[in-house]
Amino acid sequence: MGLKLAVCHDLLSVKGGAERVVLTVARAFRAEVFTLLYDPSQAFEEARGLKIHTLGEWKLPQDRRFYPWIYPFFHGWGILKFLGLDLRGYDAVFTSGKLGIFAKGEVTLHYCHSPPRFLYDLRPIVSLYLGRRYGSPVRALAELWWGGWRKMDEWAARRPDLILANSLEVKKRIWRYYGREAEVVYPPVKVEKFRMKGGGEYFLAVQRPSPEKRIELLLRIFKRLPGERLVLVGSYIDPDYTAWLEEKMRGMGNVSWLKEVSERELVELYAGCKALVHTARREDFGMAPVEAMASGKPVIAVNEGGVRETVVHGKTGLLVDPPYLKNFVRILRGFDPSLFSPRECRRRAEEFSEERFVRRMKELLGRMLG
Structure with missing residues (x-):
């Protein structure tokens, strides 16, 4: 398939299931990847050799004690970066992540691992945890930020041409929180x-x-x-x-x-x-x-x-x-x-192999592009 594909994902500085999906798609379609942070020492080896564009110079501090205080600013910065990304010239855009969803192309396919759970079904649990750990003022500020972010997230979820869910469980959440249908494509395992x-x-x-x-x-x-x-x-x-x-x-x-x-x-x-x-x-x-x-x-x-x-x-x-x-x-x-x-x-x-996943992705992108 001679397809020019852009892949947008929050971070390539951790090793997780979402990152595995992104790299599988990027390798299968020889896509260019756009991300906020890329750390080769922390990412999967499959990221090496791909064309990866980082969207800024933001560096998270080594001392993780500061992370809870920095994250709201980092997330806001990330949303703006993906919103401002010019993806004209690509046949299609594959988005992933709670920040990557804000990217948009002429034809956009979003792979959803879940609507951000701290904004929806797990919000009461996370809020209670923050209150116990950091006190009521921090909890109140977090609730304000989450309220605004949830509205932005619901808006962003209306933009993709097609949403894929990584399970039937997530398909139900997408309908419950976004009011959209989604197709289930299970993530790949090597x-x-x-x-x-x-x-x-x-x-x-x-x-x-x-x-x-x-x-x-x-x-x-x-x-x-x-x-x-x-x-x-x-x-x-x-x-x-x-x-x-x-x-x-x-x-x-x-x-x-x-x-x-x-x-x-x-x-x-x-x-x-x-x-x-x-x-x-x-x-x-x-x-x-x-x-x-x-x-x-x-x-x-x-x-x-x-x-x-x-x-x-x-x-x-x-x-x-x-x-x-x-x-x-x-x-x-x-x-x-x-x-x-x-x-x-x-x-x-x-039954959840990488080969099956890639085959299904090719079918879906072929259908979307006619």
Whole structure:
């Protein structure tokens, strides 16, 4: 397809599911990428060799204690940068992210991982957290900023010619908050990079430690299972929340927290685990469960959100109903991974392969451009 495509995404300075989607699209269509920040040392290796344009000279400080205070200004700056981006001359524009959505071309396709949850369904939880951490004045200022941003977000969501949702769960949110239909295109997982290995010595959790991921629930579960090991992988930008979690983990000799791991190390962690434990609140899609299944490992997850679209209960894992603490403890105590077929898990993961994703994207862009 001789298509001149521009890809717009918030940041390429982290390794996440959204960034994986953006880079897959950029590589498949040889697209140019527009982003606010690009840090080759923190981005996926696939970003190297792509034509990446950064939209300014804003540099976030090394000391993450300042992030909560800087982010409102950074987000406002980012919105203005994408609004002012001249994308004439491109056949189509692929947008992604809570800031990238403000970019617009002649033909625009927006890939939505979720309407920003801190503006919508998780707003009460995040607001309560801010009040407890920083006090009522900060909470009140945040509420004012979120109110204005939500109106801008709703306006921006009316502009794309087509919105894609990364799951049925997100498709429902798009209709609820934006009043728009969306087509579901599941995000890509590079299944072939994961390897299957028998056995397992620990349970694994791969998720950004933030309030909506319910890390506190994980810790309460494993506090009741001192004979079982948990390895938690993921980092979070809020140093106060990180310090609070570290305090909660103090004295828990069966829990290890690896904040930064390489892709190769992550592949080995998946290969060496008994199962993935996933506790996120109404997860949008959830890349980690699919990556675990690609490694031949079962997934034990809360029965809510996008994970219900990927994990086949009883075949590639278990979906746990409330009360979560009681039921997770019961299931994990003496859990036998041999009851699940590694090949069955792998086959399920292959249904979310990169090849299928690219093929679907080509079909959609071809249809939009006639």
